[in-house]
Amino acid sequence: MSLIQLKNVSKNFVEGIASGVSGISLEVSEGEIVTILGESGSGKTTLLKLIYGYLIPQSGEVLYKGEKIKGPSEKLIPGHDEMKMVTQEVTLNLYARVFDNIASQLSNTDLQAKSQLTLQTMEFLRIEHLAEKKIVELSGGEQQRVAIARAVITEPKVLLLDEPFSQIDSILKRQLRDDIERLAKFLKITVIMVSHDPTDGLALSDQLLIVKKGKIVRQGHPRNLYLHPQKAYVASLLGKANLLKNLSFLPKQETEFAVYPHQIKLSYTSGSAEAIVKSTHFSGAFQEVEVVVESKIILVHDPEFTPFVNGEKVFLDVLHYEELEQ
Numbered sequence: 001m002s003l004i005q006l007k008n009v010s011k012n013f014v015e016g017i018a019s020g021v022s023g024i025s026l027e028v029s030e031g032e033i034v035t036i037l038g039e040s041g042s043g044k045t046t047l048l049k050l051i052y053g054y055l056i057p058q059s060g061e062v063l064y065k066g067e068k069i070k071g072p073s074e075k076l077i078p079g080h081d082e083m084k085m086v087t088q089e090v091t092l093n094l095y096a097r098v099f100d101n102i103a104s105q106l107s108n109t110d111l112q113a114k115s116q117l118t119l120q121t122m123e124f125l126r127i128e129h130l131a132e133k134k135i136v137e138l139s140g141g142e143q144q145r146v147a148i149a150r151a152v153i154t155e156p157k158v159l160l161l162d163e164p165f166s167q168i169d170s171i172l173k174r175q176l177r178d179d180i181e182r183l184a185k186f187l188k189i190t191v192i193m194v195s196h197d198p199t200d201g202l203a204l205s206d207q208l209l210i211v212k213k214g215k216i217v218r219q220g221h222p223r224n225l226y227l228h229p230q231k232a233y234v235a236s237l238l239g240k241a242n243l244l245k246n247l248s249f250l251p252k253q254e255t256e257f258a259v260y261p262h263q264i265k266l267s268y269t270s271g272s273a274e275a276i277v278k279s280t281h282f283s284g285a286f287q288e289v290e291v292v293v294e295s296k297i298i299l300v301h302d303p304e305f306t307p308f309v310n311g312e313k314v315f316l317d318v319l320h321y322e323e324l325e326q
């Protein structure tokens with residue numbers, strides 16, 4: 001049986017105007033990492049709050065271990081006891097030490113055990129060196145890790161994270177991804193997180209939910225969704241795909257195709273279409289080249305850093321086309 005089930009859940013904030021989420025069905029198994037991905041305002045946080053029990057659905061139901069989650073009107077402190085939610089707002093005591101912020105979640109019945117578990121949790125999240133610092137002295141990313149440690153110390157079965165990567169740079173991102181994976185693997189915590197950056201969801205998740213205007217447009221394993229996006233929105237969100245239609249070099253007309261920028265090759269000698277270079281931008285591991293083909297701007301990733309000049313003629317070859325639903 002799934003740990004969490006959502007059955008046709010809807011929550012509309014403003015009568016007569018579509019907002020919030022509608023018709024959401026979802027199954028989450030124990031130990032899974034699920035990422036909810038979508039553009040701003042698509043309903044990601046609403047969905048997280050519904051799972052937590054902070055919001056109650058207008059229709060449909062949210063079940064945890066087969067039982068209906070109690071909403072704020074039925075329970076003084078919303079949320080299931082076995083779930084913890086870490087939001088983007090700082091809920092830490094800003095002028096207390098990191099150690100005390102985390103330890104304060106435990107009772108005082110056994111002070112030695114309390115201290116030991118706090119240390120272990122800080123070590124697990126690699127923040128033991130921050131123990132004596134006050135929260136106000138920490139960076140946004142460090143505060144984020146303390147907030148996660150504070151949630152994890154109570155040994156929840158489910159951890160809900162709202163934009164955990166929003167405050168941190170790419171090196172810390174890697175560490176936090178690794179921490180989240182270890183939470184799921186070693187502590188068997190089910191993690192459901194919200195992100196608007198596809199790289200987080202693609203790298204980490206067992207299940208990816210793509211939401212748009214309050215509805216799930218695709219769900220499944222990240223690899224499958226990336227390779228077979230089916231919808232233009234999914235292809236754009238996951239890999240800045242070029243959405244191509246009615247161009248002479250496409251295999252079919254009147255059909256839309258998604259082509260990721262790394263799936264196109266440019267050359268001076270031959271190709272299936274002529275293109276004019278519009279711009280080039282250095283981007284680290286590759287350069288981003290914009291070319292124009294039959295009035296359409298197409299983005300290409302060129303790992304060879306060919307010294308293209310704006311306005312010159314090149315040839316373009318597409319290595320893979322993914323047909324989209326009409």
Ligand SMILES: Nc1ncnc2c1ncn2[C@@H]1O[C@H](COP(=O)(O)OP(=O)(O)OP(=O)(O)O)[C@@H](O)[C@H]1O
Nearest residue numbers: 013014019020039040041042043044045046047196
């Ligand atoms: N309390 C509320 N009252 C009225 N409308 C709301 C409320 N909360 C959310 N909404 C609306 O519901 C929709 C979904 O909001 P939600 O915060 O879930 O989106 P999101 O995908 O998390 O956005 P973001 O990435 O910008 O945080 C938006 O149109 C938002 O304006």
